[in-house]
Amino acid sequence: MEQEEKSLNFIEQIVEKDLAEGKNDGRIQTRFPPEPNGYLHIGHVKAICMDFGIAEKYNGVCNLRFDDTNPVKEDTEYVDSITNDIAWLGFKWGNIYYASDYFEQLYDLAIRFIKEGKAYVDEQTAEQIAEQKGTPTEPGVASPYRDRPIEENLRLFQAMQNGEIEEGKMVLRAKIDMANPNMHFRDPIMYRIITSHPHHRTGHRWNVYPMYDFAHGQSDYFEGVTHSICTLEFVVHRPLYDWFIDQFAEGDYRPHQYEFNRLNITYTVMSKRKMLQLVKEGLVAGWDDPRMPTVCGLRRRGYTASAIREFIDKIGYTKVEGMIDLGLLEHTVRENLKMSAPRVCAIFDPVKLVITNYDAEGETIVAENIDGNPELGTREMRFAKELYIERADFQEEGDKNFYRLSPMGREVRLKSAYIIQATGCEKDADGNITTVYATYDPQSKSGTEGGNRKTKATINWVECNSCIDAEVRLYDRLFAVENPSAEEGDFRELLNPDSLKIVNAKVEGALAGVKPQEHFQFLKQGYFVVDDDSSAEHLIFNRTASLKDNWQK
């Protein structure tokens, strides 16, 4: 069997080139470095697939490293959710590390920088420092503390760590170049004092904490990372990443940073800050609300790990910042569930159908879970004189484009059962249809000789006495506009007011014992998953994705 060769993305090309040149003795090591300050979302999954994927593909290792350098925002709650989500996605890390594992080493390194005249303690306010930084078009000016004697820097930095200095009063800055066109070289802050919050792992051991730029590259170096892959906004940090490492590294080994485009999807946001706000203000039901682009939200929505990974595989990695059509994500999950989700009938807006010439007590029909795939099993459906059908499947005066039930003589198939013809209907005082009447052809049962006759339409049904009630949550896009981040004003006003509609549906009795995370296709409706809060007493289904609907009025 010939397999079409998938082209390599630009990072894979770099890795293969490095491998061919024998760099790092052929060793490939990556890391996924989340900050434990929020839940993982599908944008992170893109990074996860890259970091773990490269290691897997080239016989390397990918470690999980929590970038926990800011105790103000971080917590073990997030550590747990992150490891859980990565495992659910099906990835295996080598080790779990923490940037806080290196606080001792980083502190010693900072001391060395001070002793070598490459760092100084600044006691200006944050505002003063920001002002002196200049702008992208104007150079900055030097801090008055820039040329403090080394001994004094040493003493003050130790005082910072000893808790003798109040939070916010002093920082340790690298002495580089206040006029550098790259803003990140204008004496970046290496350490700040944080005494107000204990660290989730080191408690009150430290009063000073390293900044990202002084921690990330060094951590990579300490661990032996070869390819440090991140998103595009870190491109401008790369020279500083290299600079810090070059100040102390020995030998030839260097980790290298590479950057790819982050994921944006239409009709959603990919910002932890905005997600946190939606959760905190109760605009969604939580981090795992099925409308959220979080991993736990997608899972609860009914997305499988393989569907999410297939999606990431489709979108690719480049350096072009773009916006992925939400339709591609939906297409991917439909494709993913198509071959596995059992088909069942669920009636969202029921109207009673009475088959006037059906005199038997009722009968049991055996239906395939997926048409044409008998190996995927069958289920029993109760059939009798009184059924529920979808209100929209009957029109008293159907036009020529409507080819379902109508008392105009056309024959319609009841899915997996008999062919019927509508004879009329009954209405209440307001003119609403309360009952539809039809006759059936006893010879037309599905699977029998007489049932081979073609009908233009097939409609869904459930039997009145055996069907069960279920709450069905119809989820739709979270935002009403394609790109909420591009709009002026408050993003919360852009929320889609119809992102959740709840209906009380009648579903087949066969669904009585379903468990959370079981997937189904409700015929003609879409893919649905059993919600985590569902129980035998109160069934709840979440719509994962609707079916495509080409029937336009």
Added chain:
RNA sequence: UGCUCAAUGGUGUAAUGGUAGCACUACAGAUUCUGGUUCUGUCUGUCUGGGUUCGAGUCCUGGUUGAGCAACCA
């Protein structure tokens, strides 16, 4: 009027100096016991000016457009 990165159909992505291809979307037709699926077909693209070359989406150069960078965040 700084530095950095980028520019291929509506969207995403390939072509690594040699036939601009794939997927999604849209539209049309066929099939269908889901107006789903499947199958077939159609529409639509190399930002722009110059240069190198037998040959440029690809290399060079000028421009245009977009994005990122001025947190004691990561």
